[in-house]
Amino acid sequence: MDCIKDNIEDVLENIAKAADKVGRQKEDITLIAVSKTKPVQDIEAALACHVTDMGENKVQEIRQKYEVLGHNATWHMIGHLQTNKVKYIIDKVDLIHSVDSIKLAEKINVEAKKADKIIDILIQLNVADEETKFGIKTMELDDFIRQVSNMSQLRIRGLMTIAPYVEDPEENREIFREISQLAVDIKRKNIDNVNMDILSMGMTNDYMVAIEEGSTMVRVGTGIFGKRDYNKR
Numbered sequence: 001m002d003c004i005k006d007n008i009e010d011v012l013e014n015i016a017k018a019a020d021k022v023g024r025q026k027e028d029i030t031l032i033a034v035s036k037t038k039p040v041q042d043i044e045a046a047l048a049c050h051v052t053d054m055g056e057n058k059v060q061e062i063r064q065k066y067e068v069l070g071h072n073a074t075w076h077m078i079g080h081l082q083t084n085k086v087k088y089i090i091d092k093v094d095l096i097h098s099v100d101s102i103k104l105a106e107k108i109n110v111e112a113k114k115a116d117k118i119i120d121i122l123i124q125l126n127v128a129d130e131e132t133k134f135g136i137k138t139m140e141l142d143d144f145i146r147q148v149s150n151m152s153q154l155r156i157r158g159l160m161t162i163a164p165y166v167e168d169p170e171e172n173r174e175i176f177r178e179i180s181q182l183a184v185d186i187k188r189k190n191i192d193n194v195n196m197d198i199l200s201m202g203m204t205n206d207y208m209v210a211i212e213e214g215s216t217m218v219r220v221g222t223g224i225f226g227k228r229d230y231n232k233r
């Protein structure tokens with residue numbers, strides 16, 4: 001538990017450092033603790049250290065953890081979301097980072113209407129083409145945004161990406177920079193329902209570089225909770 005505390009202090013310090021380096025405020029960056037595969041006790045330890053935002057990539061896991069913690073934590077859906085499971089998390093998550101198809105957006109819109117809610121979403125961009133299966137191609141983004149902006153219950157808040165795993169995080173700098181620029185270009189178009197105030201980019205390996213390039217949400221798992229053991233589940 002104490003080790004989580006130390007890790008969180010380190011990460012927060014790094015966030016402040018990276019922000020400072022480029023003249024940004026650390027308060028403008030949200031730390032999302034990626035708690036996937038980790039037990040509720042670990043999340044409670046993070047909450048005790050004032051980290052409020054948790055990232056999960058499986059619907060089943062959000063449901064289980066939500067049952068215990070409810071809105072004591074702020075939940076972020078960061079993994080691929082199947083349309084038939086949207087209904088289980090619509091009332092639990094604050095932000096869906098992983099909207100990657102019109103079909104999914106439409107489903108979220110329908111479920112949101114049923115729940116009488118407005119849902120904040122990010123559009124997941126596929127910048128690494130080969131490396132990740134999911135996400136919208138940069139070329140298709142404009143069209144995608146125009147279609148989703150017409151869905152009454154959805155509010156596009158920004159962009160998300162999973163950059164490739166690289167030895168040297170500098171290798172991802174160009175990707176982060178491109179996405180920041182894309183967000184600026186989109187914002188300039190002043191489309192209804194489209195805000196570009198959130199850029200979800202940067203993970204344990206590269207969050208400092210991402211912050212230097214404009215990230216407003218970093219998703220840190222290993223750097224806070226340690227290695228994930230997928231066998232134990």
Ligand SMILES: *Cc1c(COP(=O)(O)O)cnc(C)c1O
Binds near residue numbers: 057
């Ligand atoms: C697992 C995961 C993370 C966290 O990865 P770490 O390298 O452990 O920080 C971030 N984003 C997404 C979408 C993930 O699935």
